[in-house]
Amino acid sequence: MSEIDFYKRLNRLEKRRKGTDLTYNAFDSVTAGVTSFNEFDELKRTIEKWQIVSDKPSIRYAVGAMQEVSKRYTEISIETAKRIEKQLEPRLLNNHNIVTEYRLQGSVPLNIHIKGVSDVDLLVLNKSHYRTEGYLGTLRHDDIKILRELRNACTYELRQAYPAVTIDTTGAKSITLTGGSLPRDVDVVPSHWVETYEYQQQKHLYLRGVNILDNKTPTTLMNLPFKHIFYIDYKCKYYADGGLKKSIRLCKTIKADLVEEGKVIYLSSFDLASIMYHSNLENLKKGRTNALAIVLETKRFFDYLYHNPNYRNSLYTPDMTRKIFDSYQKETSLTTMSIALDKLVTEIRKDLGYLYDETIGSYPLVI
Missing domain, CATH: 3.30.460.10 (Beta Polymerase, domain 2)
Structure with missing residues (x-):
């Protein structure tokens, strides 16, 4: 049996991305001036590409977690x-x-x-x-x-x-x-x-x-909100070919699921973006042709930070306003996130029938 309940995670992922996780219907009012109920209903019913990319639940989850939400x-x-x-x-x-x-x-x-x-x-x-x-x-x-x-x-x-x-x-x-x-x-x-x-x-x-x-x-x-935006956007576009933002979304999705599953994570969205800003961009760039390579690099970098505290504690946010790991709680949250990423890669390996992590990065999956 899988260590991760992918049925629950995939269900939450879809609800989160389509707004159906809310306790109220954010589009009840047709006077909102920006959309109609019919449009929202159509958006909710849309099948996204990640939902049919594979019959393996671990892969659907990993790929879906990385994608930007619908443009609309x-x-x-x-x-x-x-x-x-x-x-x-x-x-x-x-x-x-x-x-x-x-x-x-x-x-x-x-x-x-x-x-x-x-x-x-x-x-x-x-x-x-x-x-x-x-x-x-x-x-x-x-x-x-x-x-x-x-x-x-x-x-x-x-x-x-x-x-x-x-x-x-x-x-x-x-x-x-x-x-x-x-x-x-x-x-x-x-x-x-x-x-x-x-x-x-x-x-x-x-x-x-x-x-x-x-x-x-x-x-x-x-x-310095615009400095943070500029540097992450620049690195993602020119050095990671879109992979940096996909990795950040993956981290944020895993955090959201861990919180739903009862864990406490003290790393903010800003912190998670700042962490992956320092990762290996060449590895993230491989996600253009092998989407799961982004999962591997995210896992690798979290593991590396866990095993190398001196390097970890030297890292600054992209805007250079503070160190990323400025509290003990963030260090323990890093461990929790690292374990979660290890488990995700293990499940992907099982679903693909691969023995070693590195082979996942060569799996031909483009989305």
Whole structure:
């Protein structure tokens, strides 16, 4: 008997990718403005290529876990954020005299999300206010005041614009919109630009930082979301031929299943992306003709990190803001993930009838 219940995992994988895992129907309202119930029903019924790629459950699971979600699902997520922007921008300008601009951050713009109905992080940037990196600490009190004003204005205007939507302001960094006419949850993050030292020297837009408010502390935090997106996207496109993002999705899917199965994983989506950023890109590139080679490299690299703690603990996130393994809990989660990947490869070997791991990478499977 398999160590992994692939029936349950494949069932969760399909539900996760098609949004049928939700406790509410995110598309009940035909007034959503971005899709209709008929379109959503058609999306749910669509058979994806990974579901028929093999009669072996381990292979269907591994391949499905790596694939990007349906393009239309992603478009709806982005369109939902755009709706929020179109409501907020004129209201903040006309009613509060705040000029704003908007950017997406997180898994959706990087296309490493694993849920069809994925929530969206929308940065609302006060365009009239910015800092250079050197003044972040000395002028923090003023930044807190300005960001709180923006947060309060956003909260008020969102409630006016979306009376049927649940608006949760208990989060420290974001205002969360759920339900009503919105087919996606949206996290609205009040912020302003930071001109980092690198940006001042090179003028590349992806090097600009954003300052966000931690409303509970209160304090401000400088993030580099576009630097993270740029470097992963660049490595994936030019050095891994798409394999890096597939590996990240695989890691995120395995994490989601482990959590469903009762495990606690302290590695975030950001952490998992950062880990695979340092893997062997040539091995990931082999996934273009042998999809399971990506599984092998992901397993190999997690095993390598487990056995080489000095190297593991030296690794930084792509944006260079911190070390990836900055807590003991993340190290134990690495072990849990590594074991899970070992088990997956073992099951693939059994299904293919192969004796050695390396032969899996030569299995002719293109998707």
